[in-house]
Amino acid sequence: MSHLLEVRNLSKSFGGLQATKDVSFTLEEGEIVGLIGPNGAGKTTLVNLITGVLSPSAGSIVFRGRDVSRQRPWQAARSGLARTFQIVQPFPQMTVLENVAAGALFAGAASSRAQAEREAMEHLEFVGLADQALRPATALTLPSRKRLELAKSLAMKPKLLLLDEVNAGLNTAEIDKALALMRTIAARGITILLIEHLMKVVTSLSTRVLVLHHGELISQGAPQAVLEDPKVVEAYLGSKFAARLAAQAQETGVEHV
Amino acid sequence: MSTSAKLPARRGLRPAHFVFLAWALLLAAMPFLADNYFVRLATFVAMYSALALSWNFIGGYTGYPSFATAAFVGLGSYTGAVLQNAGAPMVVAWVCATLFTGLVAALIGAAILRMKGHYFAVGSITLIEVLHQVASLWSSVTGGGEGLNVPILAGGPDFAGRVFLYAMLVTMLLVWAVTLWVDRSKLGFGLRCISQNEDAADMVGIQVNRYKTAAFTLSALFCGTVGAIYASWVSYISPSDAFSVLLTLKVPAMAMLGGLGTVYGPIVGAAAFVLMEETIWAHFLDYNQAILGVVIVLLILFLPGGFLKIDYRRLWRRPLPVRPAASVTAGGEKGDKAEKAAAPLATFAREGRS
Amino acid sequence: METYIQIIANGLMLGALYACIAVGFSLVWGVLNVINMLHGSFIVLGGYLAFFAWAQLGVSPFVMLFVVAAALFLLGFLIQYGAINRVVSKPVLLTLTLTFGLDLILYNFMNVVFEATPRRITLDLGSLGIGEVMLPYDRLLAMLLALAMTGILYWVLRSSRIGRAIVAVRMDRDAAALMGIRVNKVYAITFGISAMMAGACGALMAVVYPITTNTTGLLLGKAFTICVIGGLGSVPGALVGGLALGLIESFAGTWLGAQYAILIGSLLMLTLLMVRPTGLIGKRGYE
Numbered sequence: 039m040s041h042l043l044e045v046r047n048l049s050k051s052f053g054g055l056q057a058t059k060d061v062s063f064t065l066e067e068g069e070i071v072g073l074i075g076p077n078g079a080g081k082t083t084l085v086n087l088i089t090g091v092l093s094p095s096a097g098s099i100v101f102r103g104r105d106v107s108r109q110r111p112w113q114a115a116r117s118g119l120a121r122t123f124q125i126v127q128p129f130p131q132m133t134v135l136e137n138v139a140a141g142a143l144f145a146g147a148a149s150s151r152a153q154a155e156r157e158a159m160e161h162l163e164f165v166g167l168a169d170q171a172l173r174p175a176t177a178l179t180l181p182s183r184k185r186l187e188l189a190k191s192l193a194m195k196p197k198l199l200l201l202d203e204v205n206a207g208l209n210t211a212e213i214d215k216a217l218a219l220m221r222t223i224a225a226r227g228i229t230i231l232l233i234e235h236l237m238k239v240v241t242s243l244s245t246r247v248l249v250l251h252h253g254e255l256i257s258q259g260a261p262q263a264v265l266e267d268p269k270v271v272e273a274y275l276g277s278k279f280a281a282r283l284a285a286q287a288q289e290t291g292v293e294h295v
Numbered sequence: 296m297s298t299s300a301k302l303p304a305r306r307g308l309r310p311a312h313f314v315f316l317a318w319a320l321l322l323a324a325m326p327f328l329a330d331n332y333f334v335r336l337a338t339f340v341a342m343y344s345a346l347a348l349s350w351n352f353i354g355g356y357t358g359y360p361s362f363a364t365a366a367f368v369g370l371g372s373y374t375g376a377v378l379q380n381a382g383a384p385m386v387v388a389w390v391c392a393t394l395f396t397g398l399v400a401a402l403i404g405a406a407i408l409r410m411k412g413h414y415f416a417v418g419s420i421t422l423i424e425v426l427h428q429v430a431s432l433w434s435s436v437t438g439g440g441e442g443l444n445v446p447i448l449a450g451g452p453d454f455a456g457r458v459f460l461y462a463m464l465v466t467m468l469l470v471w472a473v474t475l476w477v478d479r480s481k482l483g484f485g486l487r488c489i490s491q492n493e494d495a496a497d498m499v500g501i502q503v504n505r506y507k508t509a510a511f512t513l514s515a516l517f518c519g520t521v522g523a524i525y526a527s528w529v530s531y532i533s534p535s536d537a538f539s540v541l542l543t544l545k546v547p548a549m550a551m552l553g554g555l556g557t558v559y560g561p562i563v564g565a566a567a568f569v570l571m572e573e574t575i576w577a578h579f580l581d582y583n584q585a586i587l588g589v590v591i592v593l594l595i596l597f598l599p600g601g602f603l604k605i606d607y608r609r610l611w612r613r614p615l616p617v618r619p620a621a622s623v624t625a626g627g628e629k630g631d632k633a634e635k636a637a638a639p640l641a642t643f644a645r646e647g648r649s
Numbered sequence: 650m651e652t653y654i655q656i657i658a659n660g661l662m663l664g665a666l667y668a669c670i671a672v673g674f675s676l677v678w679g680v681l682n683v684i685n686m687l688h689g690s691f692i693v694l695g696g697y698l699a700f701f702a703w704a705q706l707g708v709s710p711f712v713m714l715f716v717v718a719a720a721l722f723l724l725g726f727l728i729q730y731g732a733i734n735r736v737v738s739k740p741v742l743l744t745l746t747l748t749f750g751l752d753l754i755l756y757n758f759m760n761v762v763f764e765a766t767p768r769r770i771t772l773d774l775g776s777l778g779i780g781e782v783m784l785p786y787d788r789l790l791a792m793l794l795a796l797a798m799t800g801i802l803y804w805v806l807r808s809s810r811i812g813r814a815i816v817a818v819r820m821d822r823d824a825a826a827l828m829g830i831r832v833n834k835v836y837a838i839t840f841g842i843s844a845m846m847a848g849a850c851g852a853l854m855a856v857v858y859p860i861t862t863n864t865t866g867l868l869l870g871k872a873f874t875i876c877v878i879g880g881l882g883s884v885p886g887a888l889v890g891g892l893a894l895g896l897i898e899s900f901a902g903t904w905l906g907a908q909y910a911i912l913i914g915s916l917l918m919l920t921l922l923m924v925r926p927t928g929l930i931g932k933r934g935y936e
Contacts, residue, residue, distance in 0.1 A: 111494075115498055129488050130491055151481065360745060407922075413745075421870070540866060588750045
């Protein structure tokens, strides 16, 4: 059987620094998978490798049965890989609508600028930005910009959506909204790889969790199991706080599962 | 569907198009209205409009600070002159010069566009120097530093004046038509994305290198035409004349004067510039360059967005609470005086891409 | 063998002057992120001032050097403070075009006042002969002074208060501003220092080569090339780049003929730019 995405023995080093080491995992269609790890664990590097921003030093990436290890970002975008950025990257002087239309036109299915704008409008309605469509992208607040990124990614008609810290900097109410949004997206059949700091988001959304530490995949599996994994606990907090985290993970698990 | 009502209307025929076509018609009618001096002036207006529109593809839409205009004008003029001297009919030489210049630009572009910002600017200036040197040193073909004579068009100065005026006008209209197409096409949209955030453009699936090369080639193509026509017109070219650094600065300044990345900005800028040149500078021949310098300095300091980037609509619309982004087009606030001065140009403003 | 040593010696004497030309240009590019199209004219202006002081007042160019340096520092400071500071953080297109426009004004002014006739200060100091290798004293002196000035600048940047401020602004403009450094003033001083180096170097060049306004573009081109070879904003980089270009031109001139020197230099630079789009030793982020 074939996986949606298969990462095999992926390594990337910058000079002497090994950012990812021999990482292997698979994603299946329709899954929501969380990718967690302490700061500097190599999460964003991994996303950059998958989306063609970086080329791997070793290993391979197979997406929908095709080896995409060496593809450029624009090819990744067209092949159904879309991502949002930790630091939002809009086209500053374009309107919100045009920003989203760019995704629809160049990576999505839109055949003309007019159609791209129509599609963009639908995506903006979906994320709740329709009333801001004609404002310049720079006029948006941070939570709105995050939603703009999401709309742009969705306009690219992705099979796999990589969400890099979409919830960073949002307050609780906004996070709840974002969670609902992500569930709806997943329900549309889009596979999601969720890079997150917030355990609450990861545990309540993902069916599976991958843990990176110092560029290595140290654990993967169901959220509960992973969070109780001593290796993970140690990676995050050192052995000292192992017990406390275990208790906490139990609690969140009860709340959300 | 409820959404369609909120979408901006697609562009139809705009008054600006009619104003422009009337302007082109006026230029075309010049031989019947005035003497050869004005015919020559109209030829220059058409020529610089074509050059500024060409530069706009790479400098305006794509946001790459190219100073290579003179390289391509020079290449076109030498190609045209060499072909004409080899016996090619004038128009054939023009067409070949256009295609050859475009081809060279496409090849060079693929390499030079890997640079960004300052490096690209320096690289594009160096390109002029390289071609200048080649033209000076390759004397068996180019005549070296002594330059090259081009056969004078038979039929007398009046006839020749008209031929070259119409040739430049046709070139201007061609670039204008291509600009209109680019402005509305996927290509133009992609170029604007690149100019604002190249990495983000790559991420949404734009083939950045191919798009940039296309823009660079388009920006060179008609410079080649203009160069070849110019060589036939003045019937003598030399390396320092053909690869003029002054030209390479003037053209972006014209586009900036009108407004970067708009359809009509470069045309307004070129016309204003040429007319200014004729009315003011002609009286101060010794200070020609200094006055050009002063104009450029004032332009950059006080009107960096050009006439067409002033948001004339802001006058009656609630201003958006936007902090102007630090970029070429952030020219809004300082334009109050210029707004009044440029009021007749307001018609053109609506064609602006904002 | 002697000829090779002679070529190398010529190259190094030339290269020392080139380094001195480029060091200021590189400083402005690296610190202000501005390509200063005025740089060639600053050099020529310095040369003219030295020439006229020598021809009409009999002042030695090696003394005039200091006057020229002071005058150009002031000119540079004022230009930066009054004009370039206003657009210094805008895109390249604007800053470059602005300095280009300013250059036209200065260039035109020099053409009117000094005329384009080539001028050279001829000192006839004789030559130092080592075997068959001839080292004219005027060139030798120019080279040593150029190296000394470059060395002093290096010391100033590393050790003085203003030097540290310049380096701080170069590294992080915003952080430097938060630390209480007046960025605009630092910019103006940096630009002044750059003009000062250019002017002083022009005064030295007038001893070795004829000075004419026609060479402003050429000198600017050399500054570009050296920056691309040596990297931006660092004094040792400019020194290495300058000496390298001097040697390359010296050899190219001997083997291929002097008329090819410019072409070789330009092609070399384009090639370097294409191989390393951000400069050979240049840092990323100074685009």
